[in-house]
Amino acid sequence: MLKTLRFRQNCNSVQTRFIAVSACFVLLTLFTPVALEAKVVNDDDKPILPVDDLPAKISTNKVPMGFKTLPKSPADNPTTEAKAKLGRRLFFDPILSNDQTVSCASCHQPKHGFASPNTVAIGIGGKKGTRNAPTVLNRGYGAAFSWDGRDASLEQQALGPLKSESELGGDVATVIQNVKKDAAYVEAFASVFSESKSDTPEESVTLENIAKAIACFERTLTTGNSKVDRFRNEEYEALTKEARQGLWIFESRGGCWRCHNGPNLADDEFHNTGVGFGMKDRDLGRSKITEDSSHKFQFKTPGLRDVEHTAPYMHDGSVKTLREVVEFYNKGGAPDDPNLDKQMKPLKLTDEEVGFLVEFLKALSGDAVK
Ligand code: HEC
Ligand code: HEC
Incomplete structure (x- = not known):
């Protein structure tokens, strides 16, 4: 933007004004989308303060489709x-x-x-x-x-x-x-x-x-009733052909289900998928808490519902899109990492199959409170 401004200051001669104005316009249109996008993900930004525009009433007793129970509250903090x-x-x-x-x-x-x-x-x-x-x-x-x-x-x-x-x-x-x-x-x-x-x-x-x-x-911030839940509930047309192929890969060759399972697609266990391998000062993850070196670089398996809305991904936010996440798994995470989880293997998926998995992940978005 600085360049655009300097350029504008030079736009004072009549002869060059027309060209200059058009050039400024072109530059502005070129730069504007970048500037807007930067506003959303600018890491130097101050914290923002979202206003509460959630629905006026959020249910405390709605079991989301795909789950059998309400979130459980501890005895000393019942939900009211x-x-x-x-x-x-x-x-x-x-x-x-x-x-x-x-x-x-x-x-x-x-x-x-x-x-x-x-x-x-x-x-x-x-x-x-x-x-x-x-x-x-x-x-x-x-x-x-x-x-x-x-x-x-x-x-x-x-x-x-x-x-x-x-x-x-x-x-x-x-x-x-x-x-x-x-x-x-x-x-x-x-x-x-x-x-x-x-x-x-x-x-x-x-x-x-x-x-x-x-x-x-x-505990009232839940999400369920995704296209995948509807498909599993025999509403077969809820999933596109591509997402169905993705579901199949997720549950078979992709091996994703080994860690992403249950209604929330997370085993609540800790694994090292290779994120951060080769980085200086790599985050030790779980082993920092347990002081057990076999837990080095392990992180909690995140749930995958509504994952299309929550980029960037992984504990360090290092992966920007769902396609990049799937490509990361396709190469086996970080195959050279000696601490890698044994369940991580190169998947040998074609580009098209990577796309199917992405479609499946997107079909996990539900009717979250938002
Ligand atoms: C400055 C940003 C920031 C603020 C403010 C913040 N959080 Fe977080 N929150 C994080 C980060 C980063 C993590 C992951 C922390 C980690 O794993 O070390 C996290 C983790 C969590 C988790 C755990 C999620 C999971 O998958 O286990 C919950 C729940 C949560 N925050 C709720 C809250 C609540 C409630 C507040 C306000 C009292 C809050 N956060 C304020 C950044 C923030
Ligand atoms: C060995 C267990 C394991 C397997 C297998 C596995 N995951 Fe993961 N997944 C994890 C863990 C652990 C993380 C978090 C890693 C981190 O942040 O360091 C994760 C992160 C993710 C994320 C990012 C979520 C977020 O909120 O940041 C997505 C998406 C994902 N996995 C999808 C998949 C898909 C698709 C497959 C199959 C191709 C798969 N996973 C296979 C354990 C696994």
Whole structure:
């Protein structure tokens, strides 16, 4: 754009004006799409603050098609409508960051499948993390959380960003003070969490209760009823011929089902697919948590529902499109990686077959809350 501007400043002679104006126009049209695209994925950008334009009422008891049960909530944090509503307000509210500029939704953007379009997370003051922000959709069905599985529940997970200096800023005392200044919050916390009449309403505003309310809301963020579910439910025309071929490859020669299985297409286990092989300071993944060297470079298998909306992919956001993901698997991940999962093998798929798998992955998009 700088070039365009300089060029424009030189456009002062009458003779050259016409040519110059047309040239400027051509340059502008050439540059505009790039500029627009850059705005969506610009890694130097400040965090954005998505507004809550989800449906007014989000069901707390709708089992998505493709699943048999609702997400299970822990005994000490049962799902209720009032709690989910409180969690929803908190999820979108930058009040949870030190300087009120970042919310959970900044990195888990509803319009981006509740994931982030940035390669790695961008938090408070533009601080960069080291990993890509994954989706929170259907995480209520998960058994382990974060790429390395360090969190055992959504409640525990939510404490992570609240305490993180690079995400929400980590000044928990200030955050709680700010929430307590808001009368509507105090009233909602008290009515949802107050256990004894002797508690003052403010006493219900605690870090633990913030995490509980958000986790409760997250359990209502589900997606199901994809074309693949409908196909499996005998609505055969729901899938195109290409997507059906892709389903077949996924479940046979592709070997994808070995790790991406169950209703969420994830085994909730940890594997090294070779992502990051050969990189300096490669992320150790699971072994950082377990301190077991056999877990080196392993990451949690992500679910694949609505995956077409959540690019870029993998724990480091290194893969930009679904086609590139499938091409990565086609060559066997990183065949030279000595720590590679034994189930990773070159697949010898043709270009056309790679396309079939991509069509199948796209058919996993459902009626997510969005
Ligand atoms: C600055 C960006 C950022 C913000 C803000 C943020 N997250 Fe995240 N979130 C991430 C990243 C990055 C990960 C992956 C972390 C890892 O694996 O180390 C993640 C992981 C998660 C996961 C686990 C998903 C899975 O597949 O296991 C959940 C759930 C989640 N975040 C919810 C939240 C909630 C709730 C908030 C607000 C309290 C929040 N996040 C704020 C970036 C962010
Ligand atoms: C050995 C287990 C395993 C196999 C086999 C496997 N995956 Fe994966 N998949 C994973 C893991 C683990 C990740 C995350 C890797 C990382 O980030 O380092 C992943 C990531 C992905 C992602 C990116 C999702 C996201 O949100 O970033 C897609 C898409 C995907 N796999 C599709 C497939 C397809 C298609 C196949 C078959 C061709 C396949 N996988 C085979 C374990 C596996």
